[in-house]
Amino acid sequence: MGLLDAIMGNATEVDLTELQQELLPILSDNEQLSLAYKLIRDMFVFTDKRLILIDKQGVTGKKVSYLSIPYKSITFFEVETAGRFDMDAELKIYISGQKDPLVKELKKGTDVVGIQRTMANHML
DSSP: OOHHHHHHTOOEEOOHHHHHHHHTTTSOTTOOEEEEEEETTEEEEEESSEEEEEEEETTTOOEEEEEEEEGGGEEEEEEEOOOSSOOEEEEEEEETTOSSOEEEEEETTOOHHHHHHHHHHHHO
């Protein structure tokens, strides 16, 4: 997966050593990165303690939103794979205390099985 996949919206796995330096200011003491996916400019970052959703906003991407979800707050999640006519996959995360799930659209070709496996490993 490369530039073409990023343009098409497919998530690509991110090198954790490079990402570690970028996220160092927001990581807690002894927090370790497990897996990260980049979808154009946005990222899903799985650590050993939480899921961090990074949303780079604006034309330059200098404004960044970090949504931190501790695994203990996730009551359950749902992954819907892309189909023949429905080109997008979907990730729904149900957080305790919230009525509606957090929904993220994933393009066809995204490793939804890897995302599901990672979440399950950290939640169980």
